[in-house]
Amino acid sequence: MDRTSFTILIVDDEEDIREVLEIALMDMGHQVLLAPDGKKALELFDAHHPSIVITDIKMPVMGGIDLLKQVKRRSPDTPVIMITGHGDMDLTIASLKFGAADFITKPVNVDILELAVNKAADHLIAQQKLVEYTQKLELLVLEKSKLSDHLSSLGLMLGTVSHNIKGMLTNLDGGLYVARSGLKKKDFDDISEGLDLLSQAVEKIKQMIMDILLYSKERSMNIQPVPLDQFVADIRETMKMKLASHPIDFQVATDNAPATLNLDPASMMSALVNILDNAVDACVEDKDQVDHVICLTIEEKDDQLVISIQDDGCGMDVETKTKIFDLFFSSKQVKGTGFGLFIARNIIAQHQGTINVESIKRRGTTFTIFLPLDPLSDQDV
Ligand SMILES: Nc1ncnc2c1ncn2[C@@H]1O[C@H](COP(=O)(O)OP(=O)(O)OP(=O)(O)O)[C@@H](O)[C@H]1O
Ligand SMILES: [Mg+2]
Secondary structure: OOHHHOEEEEEOOOHHHHHHHHHHHHHOOOEEEEEOOHHHHHHHHHHHOOOEEEEEOOOOOOOHHHHHHHHHHHOOOOOEEEEEOOOOHHHHHHHHHOOOOEEEEOOOOHHHHHHHHHHHHHHHHHHHHHHHHHHHHHHHHHHHHHHHHHHHHHHHHHHHHHHHHHHHHHHHHHHHHHHHHHHHHOOHHHHHHHHHHHHHHHHHHHHHHHHHHHHHOOOOOOOEEEEHHHHHHHHHHHHHHHHHOOOEEEEEEOOOOOOEEEEOHHHHHHHHHHHHHHHHHHHHHOOOOOOEEEEEEEEEEOOEEEEEEEEOOOOOOHHHHHHOOOOOOOOOHHHOOOOHHHHHHHHHHHOOOEEEEEEEOOOEEEEEEEEEOOOOOOOOO
16 A cells, blocks of 8 residues: 555535645645535545545534544544544544544644644554455465375375385285295196286275375366266276176166266276275175175266266275265275275365265165266366
8 A cells, every 4th residue: 555545535515625635635646535515425435435534523414523423334444534623622522432533623734634644544554564464374374274284194194005005015925925836836826816916916006006196186187078888898997807806796887878978087987996996895895795796877867977886795884984085084904095985075076076875784885976967177167
């Protein structure tokens, strides 16, 4: 705010005084609005929001005190300078009560006027600085708390990830051991079992790295039309390996699906594979039955794309259900990082979608994803 650029409203019923004040204030570099009484002054105040008001205390129609009250009601921080005459002592005291910034006595001395206006201007500038300073401070506090959130989740992530990598290294070691001993014995079954263990561990590491990348860098979505068949074929291909060693029937139903899906294929694949991975884990975990079914359904319903993943695995209890989308929540000890569903939900949100879960312990779980048929790209949001 520059001292020279204030708009000042002058209110006086005497035209001569208005003129003198106008010339003096314009000489000081201010812009001036003129009103002959309080009523007209208020109209100008509402229309132009002047920074400072200078008003005669005694005027017809609406006097200075009433104007002061009205201005303070509209804008408590606007300085109002009162022009007083001899014998206005009572009114002067009253205007003090209602928050007048200063007083100038008639006949107006230009030096005193300048002093009063400069004082009001300094007050306004200090106030503005205070507002800016407070805003900056609030921003700083916000950034600091974001930073410490980041730091603590980084620490948590490093801990969890190293723990999991240790587990995966054990799997790699196991696979290597079985494959090597197969080689020594020239036993092809052992070799292939060892290689299977190795590729499972490699797959798991790949998925974890993908998740970490998705988590650490908020990638912008590249929403594009993807042929349904191709999308489903890619999911089947990715799941093939994970399903290979388990008696799980993976069914895909797309009868009511549109032929083209609008989504970011890489990230949506990652979200669905995370959910499907969990479904496989839940089936393997389920000790009540050997054979299981996982069903992926993609359909268009009520102008939405609805994707559901249903398993008849171990299910989960109510308490677990409330935590599954939390970052790092996992019930799988070394086998889980707790990234999967956190990332999946973020990806779905970036598609302006939502995800629901229904689960019954020892019965199974169904995740349902609702997506707009044509999500907005990041550029459009
Ligand atoms: N289909 C499901 N059936 C039963 N429990 C599930 C199912 N899906 C998720 N959960 C529960 O939600 C938790 C969190 O899942 P999430 O995918 O986020 O992590 P995770 O699978 O443990 O580890 P990660 O996916 O990072 O390897 C799981 O540990 C499990 O307890
Ligand atoms: Mg998971």
